[in-house]
Amino acid sequence: MRTSLATLFRRTRNASRNPDSLRRPIGLPQALFHFLHPGLWETFFPALGMPVVRSAPTTRATLERAELISETEHCLPVKLLDAHLEDLAGRVDRVFVPRILSLRRGFISCPKLAALPDAVRAQFRGRFEVVTTDMDENRRPLEQTLAELGRALGFAPADSAAAARQALAAAGAPDAPPDGKRFLLLGHPYNLGDAYLTEPIVRKLEELGVAVERLPTGPPRGAPDPLRWDTSAHMLEALRALSSERCAGVIQLTSFNCGCDSMASTYYRETLKAAGIPYMALTLDSHTALAGLDTRLEAFVDSIAGRA
């Protein structure tokens, strides 16, 4: 089922006559866009009075299901989104999947994120209604996007604006970085934010006695130079701010089939080489045996210890 903003606006009059219909639960997958704005959607919909039903966190079974049901050409985060949506099918009659065009004015998002609602409708073919909105900072700020979505869903302008403000406050600022020399885990927010993907790596590094920090989520701050993809540019900006006195090494978690990573990794490597900071990339796909990454992590940490 297709639900564009225009369709939602047309429904507003009918829905306002039936408040129960307005407040039907909405499904939120704990995947992909969930990690781009942690806490945002989980706050926004309940603030409007819409209960949220979340998919279960990623497990090995989610990964296996993603490989089975999703397009082979998709990258891992998009495959995982499909598996999380399948978890919601039958539990809710509508889910939210935004079309993500830009997370920061002057930048653009990965083209795969611009096609998300279409890809989901093609994949699930009427098993639930797909509620969507365009997230495009080049056209309007996020607060306006949220308020317009609330109105399109049939809520009063004042309630929609209040829910938008509440959601943005809940999404909040990232934690301050820890003190001391440490390793940096680098990657797109949906790779770093998914505990199933990153915790074995963090645990292993901690076992090896290595302090580790995940790159905080956030949009790039400066102008595109040279990357225009928002999450890739955010990574490059963070790497340019590193020094070898504070950073012992960088481990990038990259998704198999990620076009942005394959282009941007050259810039990451060159930036870190110039700063004298060791760098390693680990590729994640649905076949990745996370325990099998231990050997590579040990070798990386040992090689740095050997250089010191």
Ligand code: SF4
């Ligand atoms: S940037 Fe890469 S990992 Fe992220 S959605 Fe695009 S292709 Fe997938």
